[in-house]
Amino acid sequence: MSEYGFEAEGLVRRFGGTTALDGVTLAAGRGRVLGLLGPNGAGKTTVIRILATLLRPDAGRATVAGFDVARDPARVRERIALSGQHTGVDEELSGRANLVMIGRLLDLPRRRAEQRADELLDRFGLGDAAGRPAAGYSGGMRRRLDLAAALVGRPEAVFLDEPSAGLDPGRRDELWRMVRDLAADGATVLLTTQYLEEADALADAITVIDGGRVIAAGAPAELKRRIGGHTIAVRLDDPADAEPAAAILAAAAGRAPDRPSGTELAVPVDGDDAFYETAARFRAQRIGVTELSLRLPSLDEVFHALTGARSDARSGSTPPDSVKAAR
Incomplete structure (x- = not known):
């Protein structure tokens, strides 16, 4: 069994003449949370789509739960959950029916699928709306239902692409507790987020990418020290x-x-x-x-120092030594 919940080495992915990923390498041990940070367009979602077998890399390799995403995509899909930036629920079905359907698609017996659906609806504060069509849910409720759907099968690896989008602070705190519970239960989590305090609170390690390349990696405290002073x-x-x-x-x-x-x-x-x-x-x-x-510097200050220096480098100016070292 691999020591990593997922790992990627030298990932390259092009879309026409645009290189979205240019040699990205990252890994997370089982039961750990890896925060993947970067500005819009940096390549974060492309990394997740490759790990979730929705895209094939043009070069490099990646494994999830010990299985190669290109050679064994079916085995990878059995072991993962994905919650993307946009909800994927069936709006004509009720919240409960959505979760039961996913449980049945995952080969859970009907009774167990119904039990799991009820567990997750209560956990995400959707019990009172369980019988209502998802079309009548608010944006935050749909996001919670989508997150619940990702967890029906008790996955080994969970890919969360900006999971807090649309959640109020109270529900976001609930999500944070659930992410910690997932890791405590042995699941490996890849988290992209626009909320840097979220990454600081949840991630055991952080990888920062910009322009399709890794520009820094390490524990949050380590990255803060690298920026200097x-x-x-x-x-x-x-x-x-x-x-x-x-x-x-x-x-x-x-x-x-x-x-x-x-x-x-x-x-x-x-x-x-x-x-x-x-x-x-x-x-x-x-x-x-x-x-x-x-x-120490906040993670916001680290992020802006790293990605700001990257922008300076693209415009021809020289980044500070601390940022060069972080790369």
Whole structure:
């Protein structure tokens, strides 16, 4: 048995004269969650479609649950679930009938298919709407039904392409719990998302792609460290202290701080010495703060640094050394 829930090596896929994937390599161990990040058009959905046997790569190889996606597509399909960006439910059927139908297509006995449908409808908060045609569901309800449909067969690998789209914050939290439960039960999850806090919360590892190529890979904390340094973040008691506080931060960091609001300032620094220096000067000048912290970059900052540097490289400018190293 392969140690990986899925893996891909050197994937290339072209559509006419456009190269969507140009040598993508990634892997996730069984029971792990891999976040696949990148700007629109980076190739994320193409990766998922290859792993789900919906596309054949022009070059490279990929396996899911130990089976080659090109040589053994039927065995791969028996072991996966896919929830794409657009729901695939039958709108004329009720929510319950949709799930029972999928269970029967997966060769579950009718009674077991009905039990599984009821379990998932309750889990996704759709029990009260189970008997209603899906055509009358809201967008968020359809998304939840589509996610439930992907889980009917208890898959070994689950591919979630922007699963939170259309979900309110409460339902998104439920989805997060379900993704963690899937991994705890041994399923391997590939997650693409536009919500970087979602990847930060769920992913054991992250692969960033842009222009069809992998530009960075690693655990979230590792990627944050690669971008370099820390950030001093300040929230002031009094907006009138903004200018002297900005001067202190600029002296410590060698650059002007960002100002998200009238009382918030932030600036990247190389180490913790600048933080202690800043705290001492704030105290000496009696500048009151609600918050003063030293933190690693957020995943949003990592993402924008990586993909922004990639855009600079395409336009002919040189990315910073930290981004070159991340590649």
